[in-house]
Amino acid sequence: MSVLSVRDLEVTYSTKGGDVPAVRGVSFDIGKGEVLGLAGESGCGKSTIAGAILRLHAAQTKIGGAITLDGEDVLGLSPGKLRATRWTGASIVFQGALHTLNPVQKVGDQIVEAITVHHMAADKEAYVRAGALLEQVGLPPRRIDDYPHELSGGQKQRVMIAMALACSPSLIIADEPTTALDVMVQAQVLKLLRSLQNDLGLAMLFITHDLSVLVEVSDRLAIMYAGKIVEEGAATEVFHTPVHPYTKALAAAFPQIGDPRFRRHPSGLGGDPPDPQHIPSGCPFHPRCAEVTDVCPEIDPQLWEAGAGRRAACVHAVGAPAFEASQP
Amino acid sequence: MIDPAEVGGVPQIGPPVVEVDDLEVNFKGRVGFIAGLMGRKGYDAKAVDGVSLTLHEGEVLALAGESGCGKTTTARAIMGLIVPEKGTIRFKGKVLPRAVGALRPYRRQVQMVFQDPTASLNPRQTIYEIVAEGLRIHNVNEGPNGEGEEQLVAQALSRAGLRPPERFYLLYPHELSGGQRQRVVIAGALVLDPSVIVADEPVSNLDASVRGEILALLMKFLEELRISILIVTHDLGLAWTVADRVAVMYLGRVVEIGPAEEVLQRPKHPYTKALLNVVPKAGGTERPILQGEPPDPTRIPAGCRFHPRCPVVATGRAERLGILGRCTGEDLALDQIAPGHDVACYLTELGEEP
Amino acid sequence: MKTETIPPVTDLPPPLPPKKVSPSRIRWLRRRRALTRFWAQFRTNKMGLAGLVILLFFIGMAIFSVFANPDRLDPTITTNGPVLAGPSWAYPLGTDRDGISVLSLVVEGSRTSLFVGLTASLISMVLGSAVGIWSGYRGAFSDVVLMRVTDAFLVIPWLALAIVLAAVFGQNLWVIIFIIGLTSWAGTSRLVRAQVLSVKERTYIERSRALGGSDWHVVSRHVLPNVMPVIFANTILTIAIAILSESALSFLGLGDPLHVTWGTIIEDAFSHGALSLDKPLWLLAPSACIVLVVLGFTMVGFAMDEIVNPRIRER
Numbered sequence: 001m002s003v004l005s006v007r008d009l010e011v012t013y014s015t016k017g018g019d020v021p022a023v024r025g026v027s028f029d030i031g032k033g034e035v036l037g038l039a040g041e042s043g044c045g046k047s048t049i050a051g052a053i054l055r056l057h058a059a060q061t062k063i064g065g066a067i068t069l070d071g072e073d074v075l076g077l078s079p080g081k082l083r084a085t086r087w088t089g090a091s092i093v094f095q096g097a098l099h100t101l102n103p104v105q106k107v108g109d110q111i112v113e114a115i116t117v118h119h120m121a122a123d124k125e126a127y128v129r130a131g132a133l134l135e136q137v138g139l140p141p142r143r144i145d146d147y148p149h150e151l152s153g154g155q156k157q158r159v160m161i162a163m164a165l166a167c168s169p170s171l172i173i174a175d176e177p178t179t180a181l182d183v184m185v186q187a188q189v190l191k192l193l194r195s196l197q198n199d200l201g202l203a204m205l206f207i208t209h210d211l212s213v214l215v216e217v218s219d220r221l222a223i224m225y226a227g228k229i230v231e232e233g234a235a236t237e238v239f240h241t242p243v244h245p246y247t248k249a250l251a252a253a254f255p256q257i258g259d260p261r262f263r264r265h266p267s268g269l270g271g272d273p274p275d276p277q278h279i280p281s282g283c284p285f286h287p288r289c290a291e292v293t294d295v296c297p298e299i300d301p302q303l304w305e306a307g308a309g310r311r312a313a314c315v316h317a318v319g320a321p322a323f324e325a326s327q328p
Numbered sequence: 329m330i331d332p333a334e335v336g337g338v339p340q341i342g343p344p345v346v347e348v349d350d351l352e353v354n355f356k357g358r359v360g361f362i363a364g365l366m367g368r369k370g371y372d373a374k375a376v377d378g379v380s381l382t383l384h385e386g387e388v389l390a391l392a393g394e395s396g397c398g399k400t401t402t403a404r405a406i407m408g409l410i411v412p413e414k415g416t417i418r419f420k421g422k423v424l425p426r427a428v429g430a431l432r433p434y435r436r437q438v439q440m441v442f443q444d445p446t447a448s449l450n451p452r453q454t455i456y457e458i459v460a461e462g463l464r465i466h467n468v469n470e471g472p473n474g475e476g477e478e479q480l481v482a483q484a485l486s487r488a489g490l491r492p493p494e495r496f497y498l499l500y501p502h503e504l505s506g507g508q509r510q511r512v513v514i515a516g517a518l519v520l521d522p523s524v525i526v527a528d529e530p531v532s533n534l535d536a537s538v539r540g541e542i543l544a545l546l547m548k549f550l551e552e553l554r555i556s557i558l559i560v561t562h563d564l565g566l567a568w569t570v571a572d573r574v575a576v577m578y579l580g581r582v583v584e585i586g587p588a589e590e591v592l593q594r595p596k597h598p599y600t601k602a603l604l605n606v607v608p609k610a611g612g613t614e615r616p617i618l619q620g621e622p623p624d625p626t627r628i629p630a631g632c633r634f635h636p637r638c639p640v641v642a643t644g645r646a647e648r649l650g651i652l653g654r655c656t657g658e659d660l661a662l663d664q665i666a667p668g669h670d671v672a673c674y675l676t677e678l679g680e681e682p
Numbered sequence: 683m684k685t686e687t688i689p690p691v692t693d694l695p696p697p698l699p700p701k702k703v704s705p706s707r708i709r710w711l712r713r714r715r716a717l718t719r720f721w722a723q724f725r726t727n728k729m730g731l732a733g734l735v736i737l738l739f740f741i742g743m744a745i746f747s748v749f750a751n752p753d754r755l756d757p758t759i760t761t762n763g764p765v766l767a768g769p770s771w772a773y774p775l776g777t778d779r780d781g782i783s784v785l786s787l788v789v790e791g792s793r794t795s796l797f798v799g800l801t802a803s804l805i806s807m808v809l810g811s812a813v814g815i816w817s818g819y820r821g822a823f824s825d826v827v828l829m830r831v832t833d834a835f836l837v838i839p840w841l842a843l844a845i846v847l848a849a850v851f852g853q854n855l856w857v858i859i860f861i862i863g864l865t866s867w868a869g870t871s872r873l874v875r876a877q878v879l880s881v882k883e884r885t886y887i888e889r890s891r892a893l894g895g896s897d898w899h900v901v902s903r904h905v906l907p908n909v910m911p912v913i914f915a916n917t918i919l920t921i922a923i924a925i926l927s928e929s930a931l932s933f934l935g936l937g938d939p940l941h942v943t944w945g946t947i948i949e950d951a952f953s954h955g956a957l958s959l960d961k962p963l964w965l966l967a968p969s970a971c972i973v974l975v976v977l978g979f980t981m982v983g984f985a986m987d988e989i990v991n992p993r994i995r996e997r
Contacts, residue, residue, distance in 0.1 A: 041535040041536060041537060042506075042535055152621050154621055155621075182394045182395050182562070182621075182622055183394065183562060183563075183603065183606050183607070184394060184602070184603070184606055184617065184618050184621075184622070185621060185622075186606070187605075187606035187608075187617045188617055188619075190608070191617060209535070209536055210536075210608075211536065212565075212607070212608040213608050215608065216608040246537070249537050249540075250536055250537055252540065253536040253537055253539050253540055254536070254565060255565045255568055255569050256565070257564060257565060257568045257592050257593070257604065257607060258568075258592070258593050262565075262568060262569050263568065263569070263589075264547070264569070264570065265569070266539070266540040266541075266543035266544045266547065266569050266570060267540045267544070268537055268538055268539055268540020268541040268542070268543070268544065269537040269538065269540070269541065270541060272505040272506070272507055272508070272535070272538065273535055273537070407892055409888065409891060409892060428896070429896075431894070432894045435892065435893060435894035436894065439892070439893070440889070440892040442885050442888070442889060443885075444885055447884055447885035447886065448885045448886050448889050449886055450886040450890075450903075450904055450907075450908070451908075452907045452908060453907075454708065454712050456705075456708050457708070457709075457712070460705065461890065461893060461895075461903070462893045462894070465890075465893050465894045465895050465896075465899060466894060477705060478705070497708060498708070498711060498712060498715060513889070516889075516893070520893075
């Protein structure tokens with residue numbers, strides 16, 4: 001049974017300028033001990049999904065579809081049960097360096113807050129547990145008395161991870177956890193996440209725009225564009241043999257050093273990721289697609305078979321139905 | 329002086345355009361008032377501590393390293409935005425003056441593209457005014473072929489890929505996307521017909537799929553307009569894509585500099601090797617990673633400044649090779665190991681690989 | 683290379699006509715566009731609109747008092763009517779102890795009150811902005827020195843200073859304006875300095891310097907336009923305070939006896955026992971005007987603050 005099961009998720013923000021459909025029908029599963037990488041650029045909806053799983057969005061946000069966490073229907077939970085599920089069922093590691101730690105509270109107090117709010121331990125025990133958590137993420141336990149400004153970027157990220165582990169969740173959602181970090185520290189944090197995930201048998205949803213990081217860390221990979229998943233499959237396969245033209249373009253933006261194809265040959269897409277309020281008709285990628293056909297502006301692509309364990313929402317997928325060209 | 333024919337087999341590289349010699353930039357340490365009264369002194373941060381490099385006509389030089397290594401400060405010093413403690417910067421043979429007023433003609437020739445395209449544009453100015461600003465500062469009323477201001481602006485916008493240019497004149501920055509904003513910054517730099525563009529992380533704030541286009545644009549200028557480019561980046565993949573030569577910096581010094589194919593595939597300095605190791609690639613996280621954080625420029629280690637984190641020292645290999653004493657005690661400078669390829673490491677004397 | 687797709691912006695101006703496109707025309711079009719946008723936003727702000735209506739009413743009153751001068755409304759023509767009369771058709775707000783219509787007094791007073799308010803706050807704005815920009819942009823020594831001067835002025839008890847200056851220079855309208863300006867510029871200066879400090883660090887300032895811009899160019903082209911909205915919103919509020927200050931000074935008897943302002947009317951009324959004589963209109967009319975005008979300026983000022991707030995404007 002999967003730890004997290006998402007079916008036809010739709011998230012629409014209500015703003016002064018109208019409704020913004022950030023997520024338009026996304027489905028995926030994450031099994032125990034599995035890492036699913038979710039990649040995409042600005043406006044694709046990936047961070048919205050992270051918030052939706054724990055129902056962190058504002059009340060006016062419309063959420064449709066089904067989210068099942070550990071067998072429980074998250075969207076149907078009462079407020080009391082929802083609060084109990086947050087952090088114990090699934091927790092989030094945010095882009096830590098910035099503003100996610102309270103600057104006027106000691107780091108240890110913040111971890112303890114997570115523990116005591118869920119009545120997992122009383123005060124003294126909670127501090128002991130906090131110290132143990134810090135050790136688990138590679139920091140000396142005495143750091144529980146430090147304030148956030150006394151820690152470096154990488155150390156703050158480790159504290160975020162320790163907080164996420166505090167209530168032994170079954171799922172960790174990592175939302176751009178290494179984006180603001182230096183390459184060396186990023187590598188350290190990724191190694192830590194992977195080893196923790198392995199040792200504790202956690203399921204992980206790793207969200208980032210950096211495809212190369214995902215390939216390293218994930219088992220499976222899902223690429224998002226304009227609120228939908230456009231390709232999914234095993235991580236290395238999706239990266240090295242992409243089917244969807246968007247995945248091809250995205251993969252080309254992360255060149256492998258030593259590969260002569262990339263040398264002096266930057267490739268990218270024209271145009272920009274679409275504004276969620278003005279999504280092009282038909283296949284949302286068609287205005288920027290290098291392999292666009294006549295039918296693309298009119299059809300609504302679904303995730304069709306594109307190989308073993310692979311699906312892609314593109315007419316070029318092998319499992320796509322044959323479309324009649326609209327004009328002969 | 330690098331023989332163009334020997335530089336990675338790219339023959340169209342010309343004579344030196346910007347020459348940096350022994351550059352030093354310090355940031356003063358601060359102490360609180362009371363602490364100062366008590367005689368405590370702040371430590372100066374030696375952001376750039378003796379950097380020499382050369383940018384040739386028609387080449388792309390990548391300045392790479394982690395944050396705090398001094399690459400951005402070096403770029404700013406080359407732009408004349410920071411006054412160095414010591415060292416000289418020569419542009420086409422002439423030494424750069426210190427006074428801001430005297431720097432003006434230089435500024436026409438050397439332009440900068442910044443990391444954050446949104447922050448680089450004044451939100452109250454229209455695109456036309458942003459691009460025309462350079463022309464107005466330098467009182468350029470006429471182009472080389474008699475074009476008026478409007479024509480020059482239109483040309484710059486077109487060259488930067490914003491077509492038709494007229495549709496952009498009255499738009500404000502917040503009405504454009506990230507990629508378009510960066511193109512506006514580039515157009516603003518192009519309009520003055522510079523010889524050198526200094527780009528500080530020009531694409532890291534942009535969406536991944538858009539980066540390639542901006543990089544392709546910069547490379548086009550290289551070919552068509554013979555502009556030399558100095559790119560500051562932490563991304564070695566980017567250096568692989570666009571750079572002719574790569575200079576790797578650590579704690580205020582250049583530790584390795586050479587043709588991109590050499591430095592990125594056969595690194596001779598342990599730090600370069602470590603940086604290349606952490607570029608993510610498929611296949612998992614099992615590879616040697618340096619411990620610790622980028623070091624503090626106010627406390628520079630004795631001897632080779634990389635020795636506290638150097639894997640060669642940590643694994644005892646330095647001791648076995650008999651160089652440990654020098655690694656921890658003697659400071660060293662760049663040494664040429666092959667034409668066009670310099671490294672600052674004691675291993676090279678022994679002919680060892682990191 | 684594919685051409686850029688332009689995002690669908692609904693209020694995109696039409697493409698410029700193929701004939702002469704000059705920088706000044708662009709500047710004019712930009713200003714016009716900026717103004718229309720500002721108005722479109724302001725129009726939706728109910729508080730701002732209400733305030734604006736109030737202000738327009740009183741400004742109209744002030745202009746009227748300048749141009750329309752029939753005998754009936756000229757306060758210097760004395761002994762018109764019954765002394766201390768109640769409201770009637772001929773004298774809608776009653777009369778004062780000299781028989782002058784209170785209505786005409788109030789109308790006449792609006793002109794001077796608004797004039798004092800506007801001029802004093804103009805002085806305060808110019809002085810405060812200059813000091814704020816200079817100390818914020820220059821930093822270091824200038825900043826330290828100027829900020830200590832500003833602190834000094836912030837601390838001075840303005841009333842005591844006013845009394846002293848009035849005693850020394852006499853009771854003159856310009857002395858009043860000067861006093862009010864002198865005691866209120868410090869607040870503006872602090873505000874402007876804070877804004878300049880935050881603007882100074884922005885990348886477009888650095889870009890302008892990288893392009894070769896001199897200090898003057900950077901300040902006038904980039905710092906000032908981005909600081910201007912804050913200055914403007916603050917000035918609107920300062921006008922309200924200036925009018926209140928003037929009334930207070932006049933009420934204390936330091937006003938200019940040759941000019942009629944709402945403050946002097948109140949002073950007159952109060953000292954001649956309007957309350958005890960049960961002729962409240964004489965006192966209430968000018969007071970109501972002051973309250974309404976201050977309210978009007980405050981509402982407009984707050985509305986502008988909302989619009990000008992960079993978190994809303996810059997996406």
